[in-house]
Amino acid sequence: MSAAPGISIRDLTVAYGAFRAIEELTVDIPAGRIVGVVGPNGAGKTTLLNAITGFTHVSGGSIHLDEVAVQDWSVRRRVGAGVVRGFQTVRLMERESVMTNVLVGLERTRQPSVLAQLLGLPGQPRSRRRDLDAANAVIERLGLTGVVHQRVDALPFASRRLVEVARVLVSRPSVVLLDEPAAGLDQAGRHELAAVLTQVHAEDGCTMLVVEHDVDLVQRLCQHALALDSGHLISEGPPADVFATPEVQVAYFGRSLDAPA
Amino acid sequence: MTSTSLPVRATRPVAVTVTAAEEKPTRSRRQVLLVVAGLLAVIAVPALTFPAFWLFLAAQVAAYAIATLGLNVLYGRTGQLSLAQATFMGAGAYTGYVLGSRGHAPLVQLLAVCAVSLVAGAVVAVPTLRLSGLRLALVTLAVGELFAWVLVHTTDLTGGTQGANVEPLVVGPLDASIPLFAYLLGLLPALVATALVLHLDRTQLGRRMLLVRDSELAARATGVPIIQTKIVAFLLASVFAGVAGWLYGGINGFVSPPDFNLFASVYLLVAVVIGGARSVLGAWVGAAYIVVVPQVFTALGIPNLYALVGGALLALVALLAPDGLVGLARSAAARVRRTA
């Protein structure tokens, strides 16, 4: 699988009992691009993300990374292949340092065996050095150097968001999935996050899927957008075009913007 | 490199090198020597000044510290509540007794104790690997009750309710019936266990445990093998407890079922939670609590106070000070440094 695979989804269905969160969805997420997933609450955005990462069982259809079908893979196998996600509500080790939280993100890279780690056998220092360098790189890029040894629960909300993003990015995954990473940030924070993600994406070159409500952020950050409504794809394309289509506006604002008030 | 103007709270500059940060903040050379000197003093004081009785208590503190370090790994770091930590201590103590009374050398005893603890830990951990919270606590409680029942019904092998007289541990020149040697026999393995847990802090295995404790969801999302991590934590805790029990028997010279019953497991939990469930120093503070405080209350003539204070502290500290007394001391010291 390439460093930034395209995600091709063919008539994907995810049902919780009778309720169909996603119904017959077919879409191609372009490789190596930052793609926004927009739509009202309950449109199936988070469900799509859960389906791609394996957290939710797929009732029908397929998900391919480049040509590899992954819909039956376990979460752990997908993570090993580089499909790494963040969460809507930040999930960190609150009473541990930023460095520890970022280092744990390297889980999917080759780690010495349990026994080797326990007994501190040779080969440890080399892999520790490698892990520390990777962590320091992403910490610097996200501007967290100043608080690297502070406990996470002592940081403001904006920084804690960045720590989770750092944990996701530290192992240089091929597919990054972020669930409303800007939720709870003020205007300046959102712009800063968009700038950081754009810069990281430009350097690392991965396929990034961002579930987001904020129209301005999507347009600033994403090169491509998908609009979902009650489990169906209602529009796809550059963010400006997607937000211009009447169905998206109806779904978002209850009426078409250019229709008389 | 873009200048970052994120509204990061203005923090006092921690003494950190500009570019590559270490795993833990590196302290200056003076601080390192201070810590080493402090440690040596703490180790040397009992050996030089304590009378026989208190030196014997110090030896027991070292033995118990290994068990609390085990619970520190299992409960403090991996968040798995076990009410059988004293049961595994019992398994180690009685294995040592049975082999010791049949004339086997201490090394053979130690290997057997580790083997028995590993097997016992695996037997308990594997079937309960999906459990957590109350269900795991109940299963571990049941294992403890079964162990007590077996002890009472194997009188000819284990001495049953009568307990068993354990030959003092003799390793090379060190004979545990002499308090100073008992202190050394307890201290050396305890230092090894402490170093192991400190080392664990800097490995990926240690970080996996912490993530499993704080959010199994995030652990799944980062690819952490949750079940394997829980089992490794459980086995570490049971081996630590087994060795602690073996040393306790060798130093105390006598073991009996009440030493390893449900209340003993609860008091181990009290020790770990009060000391500070995640801190290595907290495990030692907890071990000192378990051994010294009952003696003090008995001397005062109100032995019942130990259970009373233990219960109250367990509830209060767990609720109000998640990092225990050591955590409180650290934050107090930090606050003092910050205002000084």
Added chain:
Amino acid sequence: MDGLTQVLAGGITQGCLYALMLLGVLLVFQVSKVMSFAYGQVGMVAAFTAWAVNAAGVPVVLALVLGALVAVLLNAAIDVVAIRHIPSDRVGLDLVVTLGLFLLIAAVMQQLIDSNSHSFPALGADTQATVLGARISVNDAVVVGLAVVVVTGAWLVLSRTSLGTNLRACAEDADIAASTGINVRALRTGTWAVAGLLASVVAVAVASRVAVDAFYMTSVLVKVFIAGMIGGLDRFWPPLLAAVGLGVYESLAVATFGADAGVPAVFLLIIAVLAVVPKRFVLDTSEARA
């Protein structure tokens, strides 16, 4: 095996005691999603206080009422003082805190009264009649009758009254319940108080058959939790029936394998059941939802 009816009668009575106490556990779990290790001690406080007060000359009935009152206030206080302050993200903290209270309450009672075990007034356990070849005492009959009445009563309250729907709403989602004007806190503390009453009734019944000291209710509580785990804590009838079944199972084990077989029989059962029963029975971690 002669006396099979005796064994079954004894088993069913014991099972009804477990069921009555489990009802308290279920109510509390539904409303606060908490399992209290100190619940057995709340019952013990009722019986021990009643014994001490009675020994000091107060007539039995008044002593029992006093004991029950103390237990009700104690269990409500546990909710107000401790349980309310448990942050929802700290999973498993309820166990550790209530374990502390378990030790504390026992030690306080030992300090106030003493650490010996005392024989409790028989409450009809000695006046017996032989029914179908089994010796049934008045005490047994009262326990079984009470269990049937209280359990069905609770079922009716839960399923048919507005109080019942409010309780279930609290259980489902406290925030939504609060938004509709239900005083969630009062309802929770009230439930803990009712559970305290149930615990005191059971504790007095157990004490009248055995003896009372600071720790006699511990093994009863463990078996009640076991039955709750088998039946599933978020249901009603399955766990209560499992409790009665556990009483009969225990009584049969003792009858066939001798007095010593009680402990291993029960604890082997719990290990087998808990290790096998699928996890979905009990939502342990509140973050189960992705």
Added chain:
Amino acid sequence: MTRSTRSRGIAVLALTCTIALAGCGQGALQKTGEAVSASGCDPAAVGPGVTDTEILLGATMPLSGSGAAGGLGVKRGQEAYYKMINDAGGVQGRKIDVKILDDAYDPSTAQKQMRQLVQNNKIFAVSGGEGTPNFLGVVPFLEREGVPAVAPYAPSDELGTMDKPNIFMASVNYIEEFDLLTQSVLEKNKVSKISLVGVSGNVGDNAKAGIERAVAGKGIEVDYVAETPGTTDFTPIASQLKSGGADWVFLILTNADTGGLLKAMQRVGYSPRTAAWSGMSDDSYLKEFGSLSEGMLVALETADLASDDPLVAKFRTDFETQTGKAPTKFDELGWVQAQLTTEALKRTKGFSRPCLVEALESMTDVQTGILPPVGWGPDDRAGVDAVGIGQIEDSRLKVLEETKSLTS
């Protein structure tokens, strides 16, 4: 120096320094107690726990839990005797102080408490004690520390012989006691089956061995149910006894547990003839459970409180003057334990433990009135060999046979 090498440095440093310390440790180096040799009495040497004005003795017994009745009585008896002796000027110009700690009838607690008494409080010797399983827990420690123990009430076949030279017994072990008890039952009654309920461990096993010795060859079936101390629910044992259907049930449990079992037996409708160890002769038992024990045969180890033996009469008056209360059986037991210990302290040539042992070995045929004649020697630690038989009738103890020597 990166963090990882530093912590390894600490470990190495700690190891080297503690090894060095091993060399120069001071007082804590030799074994805590000197090994006791019977013949090494050096009158000048002064053992631990003795000053010019005071002798410190110690003991552990159950002051809480199911065995509390026995422990509290023995403690009262000892303290009353020592108070009398101290009021009369003490022994060899020294007051006697006795420190009695609670061991809750549990070997593990007893062992911890005795270590505190010997190593921390530095007692000179152990004065008596009550309860077998708890005392057996401290015996290995006392042997290792070389601390003599005088007349502990801990009947057991493991004690009273020369492989435990520090322990001077003054009670018959339970094998003899239950052998004699069973014989006296068989003399007067037709017995088909006996069930024994005893404290699991040495106590129960001894009682069972005693019964089996007495019924050997008489075709009487004997079954044994072990009871773990601290049991509160006796219904399972009662129903097991009932299905066993024995016409005689022998009991050797603590006072509270015996009452609990008798109540449970009554409740399941099983009322066989009963017999028990001497603990049931105590007034606190008779007061609380006498009604349940109608016709129970009880072994007697101490003289009948109402006996007209002048020494017993003197004990009664002395005890009442000290405590203002009439003595119970366990008070009597504590009193005689203190009496024997004081006798040894009067005779000892020097205040070191070997000298005390020598004094104890010189005591032959000591008449206390309360116990049969007590005698020890250089290789005799048994002390007494006599058991009496009593019966409980409407909650009062009637003596059937006075405590006479088994051998005569």
